[in-house]
Amino acid sequence: MNRKLLDLWVGFFVAFGIAALLFLALKVGNLSSANFSETYALQAKFDNIGGLKVRAPVKSAGVAVGRVGEIRFDPQTYEAVVTINVDARYHFPKDTFASILTSGLLGEQYVGLDVGGDEKLLQAGDVIAKTQSAVVLEKLISQFLFSKASDGPDKK
Amino acid sequence: MTRVTEWVSGLGHVVNEKIARLGFAARFFVMLLVYSGQSFRRFPLTIREIYFSGVLSLLIILVSGLFVGLVLGLQGYETLQRYGSADALGVLVALSLTRELGPVVAALLFASRAGSSVTAEIGLMKATEQLTAMDMMAVNPMARVVAPRFWGGVISMPLLAAMFSAMGVFGGYLIGVVFIGVDDGAFWSQMQSSVDFRQDIINGVIKSFVFGVAVSLIAVFEGYDSTPTAEGVSRAITRTVVTSALAILALDFVLTSFMFRGL
Amino acid sequence: MSDSGSLVKISGLNFSYDERPVLRGIDMDIPRGKVIAIMGGSGCGKTTLLRLIGGQLKPTHGEVQVAGHAVDRMGHDELYALRRRMGMLFQFGALFTDMSVFDNVAYPLREHTSLSEELIRDITLMKLSAVGLRGAEALMPGALSGGMARRVALARAIALDPLLIMYDEPFTGLDPISLGVIGQLIRRLNDALGATSIMVTHDIHESLAIVDYIYFMSGGRVVAQGTPDEIRASKDPFVHQFVYAEADGPVPFHYPAPPFGKELLGKGAV
Numbered sequence: 001m002n003r004k005l006l007d008l009w010v011g012f013f014v015a016f017g018i019a020a021l022l023f024l025a026l027k028v029g030n031l032s033s034a035n036f037s038e039t040y041a042l043q044a045k046f047d048n049i050g051g052l053k054v055r056a057p058v059k060s061a062g063v064a065v066g067r068v069g070e071i072r073f074d075p076q077t078y079e080a081v082v083t084i085n086v087d088a089r090y091h092f093p094k095d096t097f098a099s100i101l102t103s104g105l106l107g108e109q110y111v112g113l114d115v116g117g118d119e120k121l122l123q124a125g126d127v128i129a130k131t132q133s134a135v136v137l138e139k140l141i142s143q144f145l146f147s148k149a150s151d152g153p154d155k156k
Numbered sequence: 157m158t159r160v161t162e163w164v165s166g167l168g169h170v171v172n173e174k175i176a177r178l179g180f181a182a183r184f185f186v187m188l189l190v191y192s193g194q195s196f197r198r199f200p201l202t203i204r205e206i207y208f209s210g211v212l213s214l215l216i217i218l219v220s221g222l223f224v225g226l227v228l229g230l231q232g233y234e235t236l237q238r239y240g241s242a243d244a245l246g247v248l249v250a251l252s253l254t255r256e257l258g259p260v261v262a263a264l265l266f267a268s269r270a271g272s273s274v275t276a277e278i279g280l281m282k283a284t285e286q287l288t289a290m291d292m293m294a295v296n297p298m299a300r301v302v303a304p305r306f307w308g309g310v311i312s313m314p315l316l317a318a319m320f321s322a323m324g325v326f327g328g329y330l331i332g333v334v335f336i337g338v339d340d341g342a343f344w345s346q347m348q349s350s351v352d353f354r355q356d357i358i359n360g361v362i363k364s365f366v367f368g369v370a371v372s373l374i375a376v377f378e379g380y381d382s383t384p385t386a387e388g389v390s391r392a393i394t395r396t397v398v399t400s401a402l403a404i405l406a407l408d409f410v411l412t413s414f415m416f417r418g419l
Numbered sequence: 420m421s422d423s424g425s426l427v428k429i430s431g432l433n434f435s436y437d438e439r440p441v442l443r444g445i446d447m448d449i450p451r452g453k454v455i456a457i458m459g460g461s462g463c464g465k466t467t468l469l470r471l472i473g474g475q476l477k478p479t480h481g482e483v484q485v486a487g488h489a490v491d492r493m494g495h496d497e498l499y500a501l502r503r504r505m506g507m508l509f510q511f512g513a514l515f516t517d518m519s520v521f522d523n524v525a526y527p528l529r530e531h532t533s534l535s536e537e538l539i540r541d542i543t544l545m546k547l548s549a550v551g552l553r554g555a556e557a558l559m560p561g562a563l564s565g566g567m568a569r570r571v572a573l574a575r576a577i578a579l580d581p582l583l584i585m586y587d588e589p590f591t592g593l594d595p596i597s598l599g600v601i602g603q604l605i606r607r608l609n610d611a612l613g614a615t616s617i618m619v620t621h622d623i624h625e626s627l628a629i630v631d632y633i634y635f636m637s638g639g640r641v642v643a644q645g646t647p648d649e650i651r652a653s654k655d656p657f658v659h660q661f662v663y664a665e666a667d668g669p670v671p672f673h674y675p676a677p678p679f680g681k682e683l684l685g686k687g688a689v
């Protein structure tokens with residue numbers, strides 16, 4: 001086979017392969033959108049994080065503003081310490097409220113930030129004071145059943 | 157009684173032989189790496205092998221990738237829509253492909269398409285004394301024949317796996333969005349928010365690279381070590397395909413348990 | 420280059436494949452500039468002997484010296500440096516099947532010289548012309564007849580103008596005309612290059628015409644030797660059997676085996 005033609009084919013092949021890799025990285029993966037270049041870390045303590053995972057999104061008003069960086073168990077307070085990396089473009093007031101929410105009924109869990117009214121802003125390394133834990137479906141159901149059972153006879 | 161001792165000593169013999177072969181394979185791998193430097197100085201040889209292992213495998217890889225994507229799209233939709241989360245179809249298709257199916261299926265196809273022909277070629281070159289002739293001409297067959305074929309395979313494999321995955325995602329898109337009517341925006345945005353570049357894409361590429369090394373090494377070794385007869389070469393080809401498949405699946409298990417632990 | 424005496428010196432050479440001895444105590448002394456023929460029955464170890472000289476196999480006992488150095492004690496680089504000065508025609512040609520005839524012959528030149536492509540082309544065509552196959556340069560080895568393939572292999576073996584040329588049965592598969600031409604070519608090449616040639620062959624009459632010295636081998640030993648004139652005049656039974664192609668004689672036609680009658684009666688008779 002002609003050497004030039006062979007080089008040409010191999011060139012096409014490699015270019016095509018790299019294009020496929022780029023497609024996977026940019027269009028399929030999150031390299032383009034959700035990798036915030038500059039971030040600062042905040043911490044939030046929860047009694048229960050449910051099924052929250054590392055790299056889960058952090059959203060405010062439904063817009064992704066960061067990602068969960070680290071999840072740790074604090075043996076002193078028996079709480080979960082969640083480190084979130086927030087895009088450096090966004091700043092939030094001191095009294096921002098962090099809660100663990102679920103997208104849809106069975107969707108993945110994420111951290112929602114509800115903005116407060118404080119003048120002072122959270123700085124890197126600060127701890128978010130006000131948090132709300134994840135809603136654990138099993139607990140909810142058992143609570144519901146208990147309350148039904150306890151006030152069941154009166155209703156009938 | 158004698159039959160039992162015969163059987164035991166026969167077994168011992170077989171085990172001995174296998175271990176000796178493994179030792180030879182390890183020595184072979186080291187030699188291969190040592191002579192790779194020489195072979196890179198003649199890079200056109202490797203380019204030629206990329207053509208034979210990579211370019212000529214393109215068709216089967218692209219077509220299979222498309223079909224795997226179509227099937228994933230159909231089956232995934234069937235299941236997801238029962239739970240009302242058909243929007244997550246993109247996630248399902250993309251994660252299955254980039255993490256598992258892309259590297260594994262592409263490597264299996266690569267082993268039977270390119271690995272077998274590498275074994276056949278080297279085996280026949282050995283059987284017809286071409287390797288000996290080269291050695292007598294003071295040209296090292298390890299550097300001129302074995303190493304280019306090995307590196308050709310190692311370079312081709314990750315590219316082929318990426319194309320397989322990309323084609324599969326396209327197949328899933330075709331079925332899900334174009335034919336069934338899943339929302340276009342949801343398909344891509346959910347996929348992007350759940351497929352992580354480092355965790356999923358890069359790990360997939362690492363997998364396909366490891367498979368590329370394993371399959372190429374098995375293929376060149378089986379060819380080099382084949383008995384120089386027609387029967388010996390055909391047995392070596394069979395061994396290449398079987399051993400490669402086992403190695404791919406076993407390595408996949410090991411790599412997966414390292415990469416995706418705790419996710 | 421050290422002395423003008425012998426180029427290849429083989430002393431007390433023994434060789435076994437696994438447990439089976441093939442060569443048992445060979446002594447040969449091959450002077451520079453000569454053409455030597457090695458003859459012997461099929462399977463008596465001639466190809467093996469050439470491989471030992473080329474350093475592909477290591478002797479079990481004894482030694483092979485080429486240009487004053489023991490081949491089996493050479494390192495990889497030293498051996499390759501030696502082989503660059505050796506040409507070998509393989510018994511079955513061993514052409515590279517993925518290259519054209521031209522590229523096959525040009526291969527050693529491209530590997531070991533930094534000549535321009537034009538010069539390589541000239542040399543290659545010259546070598547091909549010497550074996551009468553200049554017109555076949557573009558063919559692939561698969562498209563050659565057996566005799567043509569061996570002639571291409573011969574052209575490749577002499578591409579680098581080696582000092583020591585080993586031919587493993589250069590005459591098999593050649594018609595009488597090419598046989599004569601190739602025989603003369605081997606002789607002329609040797610004299611023109613000042614090379615030394617070792618030729619394994621079964622063709623006694625052609626060899627008697629061109630070689631300087633002949634060794635007869637049987638059962639892994641040298642059983643007779645001499646110049647062509649001595650051989651023609653020899654009364655040695657081995658030599659006689661070879662020269663007159665007799666089936667019965669000291670050279671066994673059969674591979675060693677138990678008596679046929681005993682095997683035919685076999686186990687049933689026991």
Ligand SMILES: Nc1ncnc2c1ncn2[C@@H]1O[C@H](COP(=O)(O)OP(=O)(O)OP(=O)(O)O)[C@@H](O)[C@H]1O
Pocket residue numbers: 436437441460461462463464465466467468510
């Ligand atoms: N790779 C091998 N392994 C084991 N035995 C071998 C091997 N190669 C050759 N032999 C044996 O060694 C002996 C000599 O073989 P060799 O090829 O040197 O013979 P030869 O003289 O060249 O014969 P011919 O004239 O038929 O080519 C034979 O009996 C053969 O069976």
Ligand SMILES: [Mg+2]
Pocket residue numbers: 465466467510587
């Ligand atoms: Mg022979």
